[in-house]
Amino acid sequence: MSGTKVVRVPLRVANSYLLMGPKTVIVDTGDPGFSGGILKALQANGVKKEDVSMIFLTHGHIDHFGSAYELKRQLDVPIAIQSIDLPFFLNGTQAPLYPVNALAAMIKAIGNNMQVKKRYGIKADIVFDEELDLRDYGVNAYAIATPGHTLGSSSVVIPDDDAAIVGDLLVRKYFLFGQGCKPPFLHDAQKHAESMHKLYSLGVKKFYPGHGQTILPQDLCRSLQPRPAQ
């Protein structure tokens, strides 16, 4: 199984990704109301509904899982999420937001009480702790826990591409622009550093973030550049 292709689907402020191999996995779904944009992107990339094998969610924030409920109704495929952020997806509420500065605190005041109301009683079908092999779902990739932004955040590593889809592990300095830096919401800074190290040790050089364009090594903040082993 090789030749995994990643297609970014920008949905207003958040990204969804199509991870395409013999089957296609949808990674993250944007805010509520964006399932139509994802279905259009599938069609534009020649992916039939029956070729979609999974909806994978990087973490329990509504701008990442908001349209998962709608999409599940359209596609009837399993939804996967890491166990710690599962309750937020099930409740349609935000995983706790830990702002790192005053601007983030203001954003928290707006975003904290958001809820997804139309949940249609949907559950997650696949819940994992440390690692989930996506080869069983027709793409050469695997998910690993990468806590930090939230405690249940995870990333999808794509060995063919030396890349990972990282949710909000990295956010650009000016949200959609600028260097790739630590996110404005950080639940655990130590775990975040360990997660970055884990991805580097797995050979990840290219990061597909939850917002904005691909982050290459030269786009990374200095504090996040890989360090030689000690």
Ligand SMILES: [Zn+2]
């Ligand atoms: Zn987030």
